[in-house]
Amino acid sequence: MPAQLMPPLDNRALWAATGSCPIEATMEIVGSRAAMLIMREASYGTTRFDDFAERAGMAPATASAHLAELVAAGLLSRESYQEPGARRRAEYRLTESGVAFVPVILALFQWGAKYRAVPDGLTVAHAACGADVRVETRCTRGHEVPLDELAIRLSR
Amino acid sequence: MPAQLMPPLDNRALWAATGSCPIEATMEIVGSRAAMLIMREASYGTTRFDDFAERAGMAPATASAHLAELVAAGLLSRESYQEPGARRRAEYRLTESGVAFVPVILALFQWGAKYRAVPDGLTVAHAACGADVRVETRCTRGHEVPLDELAIRLSR
DNA sequence: CAGGATCCCTAAGGATACTG
DNA sequence: CAGTATCCTTAGGGATCCTG
Numbered sequence: 001m002p003a004q005l006m007p008p009l010d011n012r013a014l015w016a017a018t019g020s021c022p023i024e025a026t027m028e029i030v031g032s033r034a035a036m037l038i039m040r041e042a043s044y045g046t047t048r049f050d051d052f053a054e055r056a057g058m059a060p061a062t063a064s065a066h067l068a069e070l071v072a073a074g075l076l077s078r079e080s081y082q083e084p085g086a087r088r089r090a091e092y093r094l095t096e097s098g099v100a101f102v103p104v105i106l107a108l109f110q111w112g113a114k115y116r117a118v119p120d121g122l123t124v125a126h127a128a129c130g131a132d133v134r135v136e137t138r139c140t141r142g143h144e145v146p147l148d149e150l151a152i153r154l155s156r
Numbered sequence: 157m158p159a160q161l162m163p164p165l166d167n168r169a170l171w172a173a174t175g176s177c178p179i180e181a182t183m184e185i186v187g188s189r190a191a192m193l194i195m196r197e198a199s200y201g202t203t204r205f206d207d208f209a210e211r212a213g214m215a216p217a218t219a220s221a222h223l224a225e226l227v228a229a230g231l232l233s234r235e236s237y238q239e240p241g242a243r244r245r246a247e248y249r250l251t252e253s254g255v256a257f258v259p260v261i262l263a264l265f266q267w268g269a270k271y272r273a274v275p276d277g278l279t280v281a282h283a284a285c286g287a288d289v290r291v292e293t294r295c296t297r298g299h300e301v302p303l304d305e306l307a308i309r310l311s312r
Numbered sequence: 313c314a315g316g317a318t319c320c321c322t323a324a325g326g327a328t329a330c331t332g
Numbered sequence: 333c334a335g336t337a338t339c340c341t342t343a344g345g346g347a348t349c350c351t352g
Contacts, residue, residue, distance in 0.1 A: 020272075020273050021196075021268075021273070021278075022264070022265050022266075022267075022268025022269040022272060022273040022278065023192070023193070023196050023261065023264045023265050023268055024189075024193065024268075025268045025272035025273050026264045026265075026267055026268035026272060027189045027192055027193070027264070028189075029272075031188070031189040031192070032187070032343095032344070032345090033180075033183050033184075033187045033344090033345095034344075034345070036179070036183055036187070037179070037180065037183070040177075040179050044308065048313080048314085049313070049314050049315065050313065050314070050315095053314095053315095058345075058346085059345070059346055059347070059348090060314080060315065060316090061315090061316080061317085061318095061345080061346085061347090062344080062345055062346075063315090064314085064315060064316075065344090065345090074271070080314095088313090088314090089313065089314080090313085090314060090315085097267075097270075097271045099303050099304070100267060100270065100271065100303075101267055102293075102303045102306070103263045103266070103267070103291050103292075103293060103303075104260065104263040104264055104267055105179065106263075106293060106306075107259045107260040107262075107263045107291065108178070108179045108182045108183070108260055109178050109179050109182075110178075110259070111178075111182055111253075111256060111257055111259070111260055112177075112178025112179055112180075112181045112182035113178040114253075114256065115230070115253045115256065116176075116178060116181035116182060116185075117176050117177070117178040117181050122177075122178065122308060122309070122310060123308075123309060123310075124306055124307070124308050124309075125295070125306070125307045125308070125309055126295035126297070126299060126301045126305055126306070126307070127305045127306065127307040128299070128301075128305050129295060129297055129299060131295040131296045131297045131299075132295060132296050133293055133294065133295045133296075133301050133306060134293075134294065134295075134296070135259050135263065135291050135292065135293055135294075136259075136291065136292050136293075136294050137258075137259060137262060137289055137290075137291055137292075138289065138290065138291075138292050138294075139281070139282035139285060139287040139288060139289045139290075140287045140288050140289075140290070141282075141285055141287045143282060143284070143285060143287075145282045145284075145289050147255050147256075147258045147259075148255070149282055149283045149284050150258070150262075150280055150281070150282070150283065150289060151280070151281045151282070151283040152200065152278060152279075152280050152281075153278070153279060153280075153281055154278060154279075188324070188325090189324090189325095190324080190325070204333075204334085205333070205334050205335065206333065206334070206335090209334095209335095214325075214326080215325070215326055215327070215328090216334080216335065216336085217325080217326085217327095217335090217336075217337080217338095218324080218325055218326075219335090220334085220335060220336075221324090221325090236334095243333070244333090244334090245333070245334080246333085246334065246335090
């Protein structure tokens with residue numbers, strides 16, 4: 001039905017020219033289910049160790065390992081802080097590159113909501129105006145780009 | 157630095173209300189590196205078995221297993237065809253839901269290109285006008301939504 | 313609360329070889 | 333070309349228990 005997306009090309013020639021594939025590089029960091037769920041939680045505002053483990057439904061050891069990896073990869077920051085009179089706590093927050101990762105989460109969310117999850121489920125909204133949010137593919141000239149009009153190329 | 161994204165909330169209450177998390181549901185299908193790379197290839201226009209295995213750099217058995225899974229999940233279609241005088245071939249193409257998955261690929265691409273891969277690497281362009289393409293978060297009223305103004309909610 | 317240590321176990325996936 | 337079959341290794345990740 002959808003004819004074809006982009007002319008067939010030999011990607012390996014392209015990857016060879018640049019040294020690495022951005023998608024593969026990304027998948028090396030968040031390619032596991034656990035890492036992606038941690039990023040989901042962080043995107044929802046979770047900051048505490050136990051909350052990550054509990055809400056993402058994983059063992060503390062798993063949460064620990066993946067939180068450390070994501071901190072090392074620069075997507076999360078770990079700061080320990082202490083409110084006066086309380087004990088020390090650690091908190092994990094999205095860094096700038098972590099925030100930049102949110103569109104990935106959103107794209108996964110959007111696809112799953114449409115093709116996998118129950119209808120009338122969750123939506124993501126623009127807090128300021130209340131309207132639903134979706135990810136769009138748009139070019140720098142402002143056109144919304146149909147998915148069959150994408151072309152990959154070397155930028156130089 | 158990026159303060160926080162969305163007010164902290166207990167997602168489990170939300171997931172319980174709807175039955176499943178769209179992101180988890182999506183990760184069950186394409187949560188493995190191999191499956192995602194197959195989707196990358198399909199998005200680039202690869203259609204033949206051997207090309208998938210070779211370009212995604214995986215053993216034929218692995219390619220076989222994941223192609224079958226993705227066909228079963230409805231993201232790819234498998235058709236065998238026969239050009240007159242030639243032998244039968246099988247070809248895998250994106251279905252409608254497979255095309256809808258492209259923004260995920262694009263978001264991963266965009267993040268990796270910015271934070272992981274070499275600069276001056278690959279870009280994705282709008283074939284019709286030549287300008288670079290990126291994924292944007294935009295609400296239905298047309299605002300481009302800063303990532304710290306997203307709010308998740310139950311749609312009913 | 314925020315983990316570290318240990319154990320175990322299964323599934324993902326590479327390598328190699330073979331077939332219609 | 334489009335796979336199947338077999339073997340084998342590793343990493344992901346659950347369960348449990350312990351600690352500052």
